Amino acid sequence: MRVLVSVVSLFFLGIQALSEWSYSGDDGLEESRWPEKYPSCGGERQSPIDVKRREVHFSSSLLPLHMVNYEEEGLELSMTNNGHTVQITLPNTMSMRDSDGTVYRTKQMHFHWGGRDSEISGSEHTIDGMRHAIEIHLVHFNEKYETYEKAVDQPDGLAVMAVLVKVEDYTENDYYSTFISELENVKYTGQTTTLRNVNIRNMLPGDIRHYYTYQGSLTTPPCTENVKWFVFQDSATISKAQAERIENAVMDHHNQTIRNGYRRTQPLHNRVVEANFPYSPDEVSKNHFYMHEKISHGLKLKKIKKKRNHSH
Numbered sequence: 001m002r003v004l005v006s007v008v009s010l011f012f013l014g015i016q017a018l019s020e021w022s023y024s025g026d027d028g029l030e031e032s033r034w035p036e037k038y039p040s041c042g043g044e045r046q047s048p049i050d051v052k053r054r055e056v057h058f059s060s061s062l063l064p065l066h067m068v069n070y071e072e073e074g075l076e077l078s079m080t081n082n083g084h085t086v087q088i089t090l091p092n093t094m095s096m097r098d099s100d101g102t103v104y105r106t107k108q109m110h111f112h113w114g115g116r117d118s119e120i121s122g123s124e125h126t127i128d129g130m131r132h133a134i135e136i137h138l139v140h141f142n143e144k145y146e147t148y149e150k151a152v153d154q155p156d157g158l159a160v161m162a163v164l165v166k167v168e169d170y171t172e173n174d175y176y177s178t179f180i181s182e183l184e185n186v187k188y189t190g191q192t193t194t195l196r197n198v199n200i201r202n203m204l205p206g207d208i209r210h211y212y213t214y215q216g217s218l219t220t221p222p223c224t225e226n227v228k229w230f231v232f233q234d235s236a237t238i239s240k241a242q243a244e245r246i247e248n249a250v251m252d253h254h255n256q257t258i259r260n261g262y263r264r265t266q267p268l269h270n271r272v273v274e275a276n277f278p279y280s281p282d283e284v285s286k287n288h289f290y291m292h293e294k295i296s297h298g299l300k301l302k303k304i305k306k307k308r309n310h311s312h
């Protein structure tokens, strides 16, 4: 009986124990100290990074990823709150083929979000310093290693697709409804639920042809530097209400709401980010430029008019 009691109490201690790492230090080793326990986290090929668009190398030999079975209907997927995020297990029937011919199979997808203060974004990768509201990671393993567990320690073992999600006030995205409504069933760390009728393709951006790619790492300990990253150029969109539901839905080991679960961007060092599309300033900056020109043109007209008046 005594033994049984000890075993039972150990079990509960285990559940309540501090997480081994965290972002802020509230619940385990804080981000800046990860390298003390996980040396790879202090390496020179870490993720996430800030993608500086002017410094990205356009490579015309990079093809769109050849993606198979992401649109499969009627899947039943298990979703778990692991104390850091919510993670959806993906069947290894989904696969993508990289330009160099490597085939990667899916393992899981999970989410990074902000929300610690109102309207704080939580993506991991930033684009020209700009952080999106949410980032989704679809974790894949190199097919030649047969399983994720075998691939996870190999130098060319993993590939992650990153989806940046932006918020537009009233643009409700129905493709996220099932995922969001199931969050209440994984409110506490360790809980698992089943997602029915989700279509993974529909949760991705409209355009999945264009991407940035570079060699990096897992963004959580042990930060293994064996990840080929593919960050889609296009983003997915959800409504403000949907983002708020994600930001307030789930709790960590201490029953604190999980927020701001993203790692700071890491130095690029001597790596190069490539893209399969050329750099072009986006529409917003084009508009700014156009307005600027219009204004200065208007000023010139006024000056010319004045001069004419003088000469009369």
Ligand SMILES: [Zn+2]
Pocket: 110, 111, 112, 137, 219
């Ligand atoms: Zn992640």
